[in-house]
Amino acid sequence: MDGELSDILEEIRKTWIGMTGGGFACYIGDRQFLGFGRQTKLPKKVQNALGHDLEIDAYTYRGRKWWVVQSSMQESDRLRFVAWTKAEESNSYRHLLQTWLDGFTFGLREQNLGKNLTEALVGAWDRLSFFYEFTHIVSRVTELPELMTEIIALLEKVIFVEDVFIVLRDDGELQTCTASKQDLPDADLLLSLIDNSVGPVSMRELKDDLVQAGSPLIEYGDLLVARLALDGQTNGMMGFLDTLPGRFTANDIQLLASAADRVCSIIESMRSRLIWEERQRIERELEVAARIQASLLPDEFPEIPGVDIAVHLQPAQHVGGDMYASSKTQDGDLIMILADVAGKGIPAAILTSIVHGTFRGHAPFCNKPADLMKKIGHYIYQDLEKADTFVTAFVMRCLQQQSAFEYASAGHVDALLWRHETQEAEFLPGTGIPLGIEPEYPYEDRMVTLHPGDLLLAYSDGVTESEDPEGKVLGLQGLSDIIYATHPARAADQINALRLGLEIHRQGLPARDDVALLLFRCEHEMDAKRTVIPFVIDSDFHAVRSVVDLIRGLEDIVVEEHTSLNKQLLDDFALATSEILTNQIRHAFGESRGRIQGCVVIEAGRLITDLYDHGVPIPEPLRVRTFNGPEPPERGYGLMLAEGLLDTCEYHRIGETRNHWRLIKKF
Amino acid sequence: MKIEIERPQDSKIVVIPHGRVDVQTAPTLKEKLRELVDVDGLTIVVDLQHVDFIDSSGLSALVSGLKTLRERGGTLYISQPQPQARTALRLTLLDRVFSIFPTLDQALDEGELQDT
Numbered sequence: 001m002d003g004e005l006s007d008i009l010e011e012i013r014k015t016w017i018g019m020t021g022g023g024f025a026c027y028i029g030d031r032q033f034l035g036f037g038r039q040t041k042l043p044k045k046v047q048n049a050l051g052h053d054l055e056i057d058a059y060t061y062r063g064r065k066w067w068v069v070q071s072s073m074q075e076s077d078r079l080r081f082v083a084w085t086k087a088e089e090s091n092s093y094r095h096l097l098q099t100w101l102d103g104f105t106f107g108l109r110e111q112n113l114g115k116n117l118t119e120a121l122v123g124a125w126d127r128l129s130f131f132y133e134f135t136h137i138v139s140r141v142t143e144l145p146e147l148m149t150e151i152i153a154l155l156e157k158v159i160f161v162e163d164v165f166i167v168l169r170d171d172g173e174l175q176t177c178t179a180s181k182q183d184l185p186d187a188d189l190l191l192s193l194i195d196n197s198v199g200p201v202s203m204r205e206l207k208d209d210l211v212q213a214g215s216p217l218i219e220y221g222d223l224l225v226a227r228l229a230l231d232g233q234t235n236g237m238m239g240f241l242d243t244l245p246g247r248f249t250a251n252d253i254q255l256l257a258s259a260a261d262r263v264c265s266i267i268e269s270m271r272s273r274l275i276w277e278e279r280q281r282i283e284r285e286l287e288v289a290a291r292i293q294a295s296l297l298p299d300e301f302p303e304i305p306g307v308d309i310a311v312h313l314q315p316a317q318h319v320g321g322d323m324y325a326s327s328k329t330q331d332g333d334l335i336m337i338l339a340d341v342a343g344k345g346i347p348a349a350i351l352t353s354i355v356h357g358t359f360r361g362h363a364p365f366c367n368k369p370a371d372l373m374k375k376i377g378h379y380i381y382q383d384l385e386k387a388d389t390f391v392t393a394f395v396m397r398c399l400q401q402q403s404a405f406e407y408a409s410a411g412h413v414d415a416l417l418w419r420h421e422t423q424e425a426e427f428l429p430g431t432g433i434p435l436g437i438e439p440e441y442p443y444e445d446r447m448v449t450l451h452p453g454d455l456l457l458a459y460s461d462g463v464t465e466s467e468d469p470e471g472k473v474l475g476l477q478g479l480s481d482i483i484y485a486t487h488p489a490r491a492a493d494q495i496n497a498l499r500l501g502l503e504i505h506r507q508g509l510p511a512r513d514d515v516a517l518l519l520f521r522c523e524h525e526m527d528a529k530r531t532v533i534p535f536v537i538d539s540d541f542h543a544v545r546s547v548v549d550l551i552r553g554l555e556d557i558v559v560e561e562h563t564s565l566n567k568q569l570l571d572d573f574a575l576a577t578s579e580i581l582t583n584q585i586r587h588a589f590g591e592s593r594g595r596i597q598g599c600v601v602i603e604a605g606r607l608i609t610d611l612y613d614h615g616v617p618i619p620e621p622l623r624v625r626t627f628n629g630p631e632p633p634e635r636g637y638g639l640m641l642a643e644g645l646l647d648t649c650e651y652h653r654i655g656e657t658r659n660h661w662r663l664i665k666k667f
Numbered sequence: 668m669k670i671e672i673e674r675p676q677d678s679k680i681v682v683i684p685h686g687r688v689d690v691q692t693a694p695t696l697k698e699k700l701r702e703l704v705d706v707d708g709l710t711i712v713v714d715l716q717h718v719d720f721i722d723s724s725g726l727s728a729l730v731s732g733l734k735t736l737r738e739r740g741g742t743l744y745i746s747q748p749q750p751q752a753r754t755a756l757r758l759t760l761l762d763r764v765f766s767i768f769p770t771l772d773q774a775l776d777e778g779e780l781q782d783t
Contacts, residue, residue, distance in 0.1 A: 541690045548689075548720070571720070571751045578722055582690045634730050637723035637759040644758030 148177040168236040221245040226260035286318035310491035320514035321348025327363035339393035369395040369408035370443040384436030420453025453524035462513030485597035485612040486534035497534040530603035539594040576645040579638040588615025611661040668692035688725030700732035709741035716747040746774040
């Protein structure tokens with residue numbers, strides 16, 4: 001055995017052990033050259049694998065990972081590595097082993113085995129040490145220019161030539177890096193000459209073209225260049241230059257080819273990492289921005305006797321163009337704004353801060369919503385004009401003394417006013433054009449009187465324009481349906497129902513626009529005497545359970561002087577409600593999807609469920625069926641159960657669009 | 668829904684559903700009962716000890732099981748219905764249709780008596 005060969009193999013062994021804490025052995029034919037002690041036998045499973053034609057195979061045995069890597073040469077010359085490690089299986093180890101094998105087999109194939117084996121192995125070792133070092137560089141370096149410099153320095157150590165170069169085309173610009181720090185002449189020309197090459201190209205092949213172009217590159221004795229195919233295009237090249245003609249050998253070609261491959265893959269992964277890091281950076285900034293934007297919103301509104309207020313804001317992205325704010329007027333009344341900057345994301349978010357600042361600055365000095373709107377419009381006009389956008393806004397002032405509110409609307413979507421007395425929704429139209437169109441637009445105020453149980457909902461168009469997968473919007477109808485069904489509930493609970501309603505409407509699609517909701521409700525004398533729990537469900541049998549759970553979960557609610565609802569009562573009521581719900585899903589919507597909304601109400605010795613849907617009318621009131629004789633029907637027990645369990649079970653068609661079921665159980 | 672199946676004798680099967688037998692899970696029970704009836708003269712006891720909620724779909728599944736069994740000279744008993752299930756069976760008058768037993772053993776013994 002040649003002294004140098006065993007030195008090389010010993011180096012490999014040390015490298016491998018150093019990297020993985022494992023072990024290593026090498027065979028040529030049946031002879032084992034080094035590795036673990038000769039006395040130690042390989043596991044049988046691994047020994048068996050040595051005979052097969054597998055190029056690389058991995059086994060787990062005794063908690064270790066074993067690799068058998070073998071050349072695909074003639075049986076007699078077969079070169080094999082057996083390597084093992086306690087480390088997790090990792091592609092990079094596998095890759096390293098494969099590289100070693102490539103290096104050796106290349107050398108062995110090029111030269112006659114035995115004749116120039118040492119030289120071939122030295123060449124292979126050059127490549128191996130290059131890749132070993134390369135792995136280290138890659139884990140350390142994060143910037144492309146630094147990577148180029150490091151790779152060149154490494155190649156310089158491995159191959160003794162006049163110059164080493166890497167050229168990358170980034171955004172159309174050529175970036176050249178050389179070992180000599182000299183510029184590479186005619187880089188553009190060279191790049192175009194090797195455009196369609198496969199593998200390294202030498203001076204011999206390029207000479208004619210270079211002479212014809214009168215390129216100074218011709219001064220070099222030899223040249224070896226490989227293209228770097230990034231993203232499938234020639235985006236660069238790397239190579240060696242030397243004064244000695246015919247300097248580059250097959251070993252060098254192999255080294256350059258492998259190096260070019262690795263450089264390509266590392267640049268690509270580095271680019272994607274840079275993109276990823278940039279994304280991460282933006283993500284972090286957006287999170288900060290979202291926190292800032294959220295912190296601008298009031299956590300709670302001042303307590304006003306007789307009024308219940310709740311808000312909700314959900315940007316479609318991290319930050320959005322919807323906002324709300326509240327303040328006190330000169331007279332001490334509560335004044336609120338809900339605004340929607342046209343557009344989404346960061347540009348819109350920046351403008352909401354300006355609206356916010358202007359509102360805060362002027363609200364304490366204005367008594368009239370229209371005056372405030374005018375001021376805001378005046379001050380933000382220039383910013384909006386520059387940004388080429390506009391803002392719609394709804395400003396309302398709460399007049400406690402008169403049980404009324406006054407509002408001005410700058411082209412904002414019609415606010416919804418729910419009238420308790422008529423049980424109908426009214427819509428409040430705009431009183432002027434959006435902000436940012438005319439700097440001095442004269443907005444108008446409108447006064448609305450309120451009665452107990454009335455409620456006002458201001459919202460952004462992201463609510464009504466929210467689309468289901470077929471592109472159908474929730475619309476004013478959908479919004480009114482939910483308010484209709486949930487209006488006796490507390491403002492915060494209604495807001496939750498609305499959020500849920502929106503989610504159900506979108507059927508899992510992400511929101512495309514920001515959503516803002518501001519609900520202002522005049523308390524009703526009944527509020528203190530009852531507990532109202534609103535809900536919204538998808539017309540799906542799976543959703544029935546959520547209502548059953550809601551009702552069965554009422555056990556802990558204390559009603560009237562320490563009385564609580566017993567389990568039996570709640571179970572019965574849950575069953576009756578689920579039967580009607582199931583029926584409703586089956587009949588009102590058929591095969592299509594819809595929404596059912598309602599409330600569970602506990603009041604004065606009664607449990608009530610009100611269920612509303614916008615499906616087709618129930619053809620005729622379903623009757624209780626009884627049966628005689630021994631053969632019971634397979635279906636139709638639902639209404640028997642509901643009727644049997646409830647004190648009242650009524651169905652009404654309301655107007656053209658709504659079905660209403662009212663279920664009552666006394667206790 | 669978990670459904671346990673026990674077969675104390677060749678001609679007797681105990682079916683023990685767990686949790687809720689409602690519009691969502693009733694089809695599974697119905698299908699299971701249908702599958703089990705592969706010979707004539709079977710007695711199936713549906714033990715409701717672990718069913719804390721049954722709705723009309725669940726009752727339909729039981730009726731369907733009973734019919735399938737009767738067609739092949741078998742029968743279906745119910746044992747240990749919990750208060751909620753008892754109410755449901757009573758209100759639908761199905762307590763007149765099914766033989767209902769307070770314990771599983773009684774349901775199995777009842778079959779024994781009928782066999783002899």
